[in-house]
Amino acid sequence: MVALVLLAGVGPFATDAYIAALPELRRSLDTNATVAQLSLTAFIVGVAAGQLLLGPVSDVRGRRGIVVAGTLSFTLLSVVCALAPTGGILVAARLGQGIAAGAGVALCRAMVTDAWQGTQAAARFGTIASVTFLGPVVAPAVGGVILEHGSWRTVFGALAGLGLTMVVAAVVGLPETLPAHRRQAGGPRDAVARMGELLRDRTFRSHLAVLCLAIAGFFTYIGGSSFVFQTAFRVDEFRYTLIFATNAAGMAGAGLLFRVLVGRLGAARLRAAGVAVSTVATLALLVVALVDRRAEAPLVVPWALLGVVVTGMGLTLPATTALAQEAGRRFAGTAAALQGGLGFLAGAVVTPLTGVLGYTTLLPMVAAMAVFFVAASGGLVLSARRGGGVSQALHRASG
Structure with missing residues (x-):
């Protein structure tokens, strides 16, 4: 459950943690406000796309491998964001970071469904939802504390640290919940058919x-x-x-x-x-x-x-x-x-x-x-x- 909570909560946290630093981000990258805001929009679009793309894939390939790959990708792309020399690179990295976070959000729900049924599953969805709801409250405050001692790049460095924690939690705490005999036929056409x-x-x-x-x-x-x-x-x-x-x-x-x-x-x-x-x-x-x-x-x-x-x-x-x-x-x-x-x-x-x-x-x-x-x-x-x-x-x- 700790691993699942991390997977579900990273999206809201990574969305709001650096909002207060957008003006500083614009100045340090010598770009305009539109590009700075696009870094936020790109992440939100990525979260939606990651769920729609990788949720169906997990019905074919299984959950655990995609989760581990997603958490590793989130970590590496957080480092890219922290080191981004231009606004364009930052926006592209944020899009990829959002896709990785979206995969975690979708697969968190799927793994709960695999492992529990009925009210047991519903109770765990309640726990996960409670933590997710706190993300928009906690993230700006944590981001503000980080900004008092660093810059917007430091915030993304902290997100990379959170990503490493997610990798460890996924590797140690999450077994494969979809065995091979319960997986679906592969291919984009089959995924569309299931939808x-x-x-x-x-x-x-x-x-x-x-x-x-x-x-x-x-x-x-x-x-x-x-x-x-x-x-x-x-x-x-x-x-x-x-x-x-x-x-x-x-x-x-x-x-x-x-x-x-x-x-x-x-x-x-x-x-x-x-x-x-x-x-x-x-x-x-x-x-x-x-x-x-x-x-x-x-x-x-x-x-x-x-x-x-x-x-x-x-x-x-x-x-x-x-x-x-x-x-x-x-x-x-x-x-x-x-x-x-x-x-x-x-x-x-x-x-x-x-x-x-x-x-x-x-x-x-x-x-x-x-x-x-x-x-x-x-x-x-x-x-x-x-x-x-x-x-x-x-x-x-x-x-």
Whole structure:
């Protein structure tokens, strides 16, 4: 589990650890802000691509070899990033680093699915999710401490050290979880066919749809909240960091609560509770935004309601992951790839949405969030009425 947690947590950590150093990075490489920001974008694209490409490959080749190769690649590419002489080389290395990190994220889910079933697997997804949720909180703080004693290159040196730790953990702590007799036929055409089969499976498809809609609502908050709070509510950077960190801590706490409760209540019920909590809190926020157009209400009101939205995601994400992996158990690597890759892409697409719609008031961001969360709730209700997704997944998850 330590090795799996490292694999799952490295993506969020490596995304945010050097954000505060972007201006320094731009100056030291004598480049522009666009190239500096592209180093971040390239990593995010790489994480999505790594999941979509290497998850299906692991159904053919096995998990362990790809994990070890991925952790070694992450380590070496972190060194390349630390030594990069130009912005172009840094962006290319970050893309490769993201692909390696994405492989770890997808295969972490697949290996849990291989090794455990039902509520045992769901409980481990809850543990992994809790650590992953803390990444965006811990990474900037750790990066800030490193920057007090070094530069952006030092941050990537630290990521190389983390990569070495991952290599040791993978070699020592991770056995092969997919034996040869359970592997699939090779070739790109076969991989596409497996993806198609899962996407035609109504149960898996319903879980994937709910996941992508919930992630879209969550990433609308991620991409827009800093602009809204600092512009509409005139919050400084320190207070916004405090708001974001406390909300993320609530999500991590909900992930731990999921692990405790999943054995008694099941993943499907906890997923329904998480989506309902986020939806109701978002609709309450929408009422606040409509009534308080000038952002004159106490800051604690939107802060608390957004905290409830984010806490609900602490139940929704691990529960949906467990249910979708259970539904796609026959192709666990491909199922993990579709979840992670498409979910990540959904988040990336909506991240700039608030910038397009406007952020001088709370309303545009919250209205977009409400659309996505209400749609996710509608998807759960529809699948339940069809007698498919929720009830079948609950039966499977309960053993």
